Amino acid sequence: xxxxxxxxxxxxxxxxxxxxxxxxxxxxxxxxxxxxxxxxxxxxxxxxxxxxxxxxxxxxxxxxxxxxxxxxxxxxxxxxxxxxxxxxxxxxxxxxxxxxxxxxxxxxxxxxxxxxxxxxxxxxxxxxxxxxxxxxxxxxxxxxxxxxxxxxxxxxxxxxxxxxxxxxxxxxxxxxxxxxxxxxxxxxxxxxxxxxxxxxxxxxxxxxxxxxxxxxxxxxxxxxxxxxxxxxxxxxxxxxxxxxxxxxxxxxxxxxxxxxxxxxxxxxxxxxxxxxxxxxxxxx
Amino acid sequence: xxxxxxxxxxxxxxxxxxxxxxxxxxxxxxxxxxxxxxxxxxxxxxxxxxxxxxxxxxxxxxxxxxxxxxxxxxxxxxxxxxxxxxxxxxxxxxxxxxxxxxxxxxxxxxxxxxxxxxxxxxxxxxxxxxxxxxxxxxxxxxxxxxxxxxxxxxxxxxxxxxxxxxxxxxxxxxxxxxxxxxxxxxxxxxxxxxxxxxxxxxxxxxxxxxxxxxxxxxxxxxxxxxxxxxxxxxxxxxxxxxxxxxxxxxxxxxxxxxxxxxxxxxxxxxxxxxxxxxxxxxxxxxxxxxxxxxxxxxxxxxxxxxxxxxxxxxxxxxxxxxxxxxxxxxxxxxxxxxxxxxx
Numbered sequence: 313x314x315x316x317x318x319x320x321x322x323x324x325x326x327x328x329x330x331x332x333x334x335x336x337x338x339x340x341x342x343x344x345x346x347x348x349x350x351x352x353x354x355x356x357x358x359x360x361x362x363x364x365x366x367x368x369x370x371x372x373x374x375x376x377x378x379x380x381x382x383x384x385x386x387x388x389x390x391x392x393x394x395x396x397x398x399x400x401x402x403x404x405x406x407x408x409x410x411x412x413x414x415x416x417x418x419x420x421x422x423x424x425x426x427x428x429x430x431x432x433x434x435x436x437x438x439x440x441x442x443x444x445x446x447x448x449x450x451x452x453x454x455x456x457x458x459x460x461x462x463x464x465x466x467x468x469x470x471x472x473x474x475x476x477x478x479x480x481x482x483x484x485x486x487x488x489x490x491x492x493x494x495x496x497x498x499x500x501x502x503x504x505x506x507x508x509x510x511x512x513x514x515x516x517x518x519x520x521x522x523x524x525x526x527x528x529x530x531x532x533x534x535x536x537x538x539x540x541x542x543x544x545x546x547x548x549x550x551x552x553x554x555x556x557x558x559x560x561x562x563x564x565x566x567x568x569x570x571x572x573x574x575x576x577x578x579x580x581x582x583x584x585x586x587x588x589x590x591x592x593x594x595x596x
Numbered sequence: 597x598x599x600x601x602x603x604x605x606x607x608x609x610x611x612x613x614x615x616x617x618x619x620x621x622x623x624x625x626x627x628x629x630x631x632x633x634x635x636x637x638x639x640x641x642x643x644x645x646x647x648x649x650x651x652x653x654x655x656x657x658x659x660x661x662x663x664x665x666x667x668x669x670x671x672x673x674x675x676x677x678x679x680x681x682x683x684x685x686x687x688x689x690x691x692x693x694x695x696x697x698x699x700x701x702x703x704x705x706x707x708x709x710x711x712x713x714x715x716x717x718x719x720x721x722x723x724x725x726x727x728x729x730x731x732x733x734x735x736x737x738x739x740x741x742x743x744x745x746x747x748x749x750x751x752x753x754x755x756x757x758x759x760x761x762x763x764x765x766x767x768x769x770x771x772x773x774x775x776x777x778x779x780x781x782x783x784x785x786x787x788x789x790x791x792x793x794x795x796x797x798x799x800x801x802x803x804x805x806x807x808x809x810x811x812x813x814x815x816x817x818x819x820x821x822x823x824x825x826x827x828x829x830x831x832x833x834x835x836x837x838x839x840x841x842x843x844x845x846x847x848x849x850x851x852x853x854x855x856x857x858x859x860x861x862x863x864x865x866x867x868x869x870x871x872x873x874x875x876x877x878x879x880x881x882x883x884x885x886x887x888x889x890x891x892x893x894x895x896x897x898x899x900x901x902x903x904x905x906x907x908x909x910x911x912x913x914x915x916x917x918x919x920x921x922x923x924x925x926x927x928x929x930x931x932x933x934x935x936x937x938x939x
Contacts, residue, residue: 425723432694437718443684444719447691447699450676454652455695474683474715481684485676 327533328595330400331361335563335590337396341412341419343583348413348421351567351576353393355531355558356464356495360397362536363462363493367544372402375429379459382448384432386441386465387495391423394431394464403430439472441465442492446478449487449551460544464493468500470511476521482551483522490551491543492523495530497558501574518553530556564589625737625917627830630794633767637730637788638666640774641700645671648778650698654678656685662702662732663790682712689727690719698726698778705731705746705787713752720783721758727784728777734763734787734826735878736907736924741914747907750854751883753785760808761854762786763826763878763885766796769852772806780808787826796830797850811858813865817847820935821865821900824876825851825885828905828926832876835932844939847871857888863896872938873900878926881906903938905931 338353363383364370370380385394395412398404404419411417418428422436433444445463452459469475482490496514498505505511518525524546528535536556543552561567561576564586570576578586645651645667654676659665668675678685682703689699708716708731720727731746738744753759760780764770770789777784797804801814814829815836822832829850836846849865851858866873866889873893875886886904893899907924921927925934 434718434722437714439683440687440715440719443687443715444691444694446684447688447693448695449691450688451692451695451697454692454697474687477679477681477684478687481678481681481688484679 325365326595327361327365327537330365331357331533332563332590332593332595333400334360334393334396336587337399337406337409338392339583339587339590340409341392341395342578343587344410345413345421346580346583347578348392349389349575350392350578351499351560352390352495352497353396354562354564354567355497355560356390356393357396357562358531358533358536359464359493359495359556359558360393362533362540364397364401366537367540368462369459370401370403375403378457381460381462382432382445384441384445384448384461384463385423385435386433386463386469387438388423388434388436390464390466390495391419391421391431394423395419395428398428398430401430404428438466438469439474441469442475442478443481445490445492446481446485446487449482449490450485452489453487458489460489460491462491462493464495466500467494467496467498467505467511470494470505470514471509479518479521479523486549487551488546488549492551492553494553494555495558496555497560499560499574514555518555522550524548524550524552525555526553527555527557530558531562563593625789625794625827625830627794627796630796630799632792632794633771634792635663635666635790636767636770636793637774637790638663640771641667642670644775644778645674648698650696651778652676652692652697652699654685654689654699654701656680656682656703656707658703658732661704661790662730662788664700664702667700682707683715686712686715686727686729687719690715690723690725693720693725693727698728700728700730702730702732702788704744705734705749706744708785709746709749709752716783717756721756724758724782726781729783729785730788731786732788732790736912736920736926737827737878737917739915739917739920742911745912747880747912748883749787750877750879750885754855754883754888758782759855760784762808762852763854764789764806764852765826765829765850767793768795768797768804769806773808773852776806776808789827794830796833800833806852809853809856809858811849811851811853811861814848814850815846817845817871819844819871819939820846820874821849821868821871822846822874822876822935823849823851823862823866823885823889825854826878828876828878828931831926831928831931834928835935838928838932839935842936844936846935851885854885854888857892859892859896862889862892863898866893866900867896867898869900871900872903872935874903874905874935874938876905876931879906880909882909901938903934905934
């Protein structure tokens with residue numbers, strides 16, 4: 313493990329600043345297209361900052377480096393958020409930000425492996441990422457490669473039966489190199505996730521399936537760092553999940569206060585206002 | 597309108613005087629006069645895997661019924677028993693392929709094509725990953741009824757970009773397709789014949805060897821050209837022998853690769869003129885070999901008298917396999933009779 317990589321990445325900028333930068337880049341991309349899953353991107357920015365600037369091992373100049381930790385975006389809809397993180401991590405050039413969602417862009421609206429460096433899988437057909445992660449974790453063990461596989465999924469994907477096939481399989485094969493991150497913002501297409509299916513109680517369910525489960529405030533960077541450290545260093549031969557309770561639109565108060573919906577509507581003039589609001593909260 | 601449960605009527609049915617015992621889940625294919633080979637898929641895979649460490653095997657609780665148990669017994673450390681969970685079977689196979697492996701994932705054709713389709717489409721085919729989907733009970737090869745009869749699997753997978761589709765006839769094809777599947781750097785769907793599989797093609801054409809993407813003439817004939825895949829090539833060859841006694845000369849063009857189709861050979865043979873062209877497939881007449889051939893001939897401006905042998909657009913009955921093949925026109929006698937009726 314090249315712990316130095318992470319230490320260097322951390323040393324010159326705080327995680328708080330990284331998360332702020334990810335939010336800002338996501339808003340700039342949203343402004344380009346006038347749309348995007350911006351509510352989710354703002355909500356998950358702290359999770360991505362912790363992933364890319366505390367937990368993951370990677371080489372910015374070589375996204376396919378064999379020793380990298382794999383980060384799978386099961387929820388392809390969140391592409392705008394991951395592009396922001398990949399730019400912040402130096403994997404995607406920041407100059408491409410203005411191409412988001414355009415024809416011929418490497419950054420389509422939904423995440424696809426063949427388009428974007430650093431995008432490990434084609435997500436978007438929800439409930440597939442964790443199963444693919446199981447196979448990659450099996451493959452890494454077979455190659456005796458010590459890298460981790462991270463799978464970022466949404467709470468809505470807990471409703472897919474395939475998720476639970478993968479959950480059982482990961483336990484069966486003792487995949488201690490697999491870390492699943494659930495972005496629990498309790499918001500899916502038709503309304504609150506908890507009103508759609510009895511997904512709870514979340515952590516006990518995963519535990520009953522044989523996983524090490526943690527539930528944290530997904531907008532608390534210190535809590536996230538501690539949870540990722542626990543997940544990485546756990547000696548038990550079992551897969552790990554971090555359920556991150558996040559707040560949609562975090563960091564832009566007038567959007568946070570808006571009646572929540574899956575696809576947050578932001579009017580043309582509001583993108584600049586949102587960026588101004590974010591600026592007010594810029595870390596010192 | 598009031599709500600009531602759907603009324604079902606169970607009419608008494610006449611049971612045939614000469615009863616044929618209901619078939620086992622996997623009935624042996626009636627093919628008289630041919631030698632059989634035991635588990636040609638499993639044996640071929642083991643031989644190949646000895647030389648290629650990228651090969652791994654996965655099954656969803658059906659290794660014994662897909663001959664993958666031969667591989668699992670020979671190389672247990674390279675076999676993943678995934679349990680009765682087809683969605684993770686194929687997504688995990690995709691993950692293993694991402695890490696550089698060549699996974700052979702087996703189940704029944706109904707479960708791959710119906711239950712796990714989205715996972716094969718998005719996790720495997722969309723990224724052109726070299727996962728080999730190998731499925732037993734293709735078309736009408738079991739008497740268990742629609743839950744196990746994959747009568748539309750070819751139609752489903754023909755619509756999937758990047759997917760190569762193989763419908764083998766016999767043990768020679770099954771053994772030959774395995775190395776070809778590994779050599780092809782992309783996803784493959786192969787229909788599987790398992791257990792004791794008859795060896796047919798080399799009996800009729802001693803130098804026959806399976807080649808991916810290539811249709812091959814097994815026997816020539818002046819009056820009729822049968823274009824067939826899978827076990828229907830076996831049926832067509834036997835029917836041709838019967839028809840020869842009636843002075844009907846039948847050619848059989850075997851098309852084991854459904855996609856990509858060997859359009860050049862098919863068009864050349866069908867374009868020779870004067871022959872009745874008959875497609876024969878162990879699959880619904882919707883969306884399989886017959887329609888694929890019809891499309892190519894029409895595009896090429898070739899218009900022979902054209903007929904199709906295949907399964908009807910229906911959920912099929914349960915029963916003994918020979919009875920069902922007779923009922924739905926796939927038996928040697930019915931193939932011969934249909935061809936004769938069209939002349």
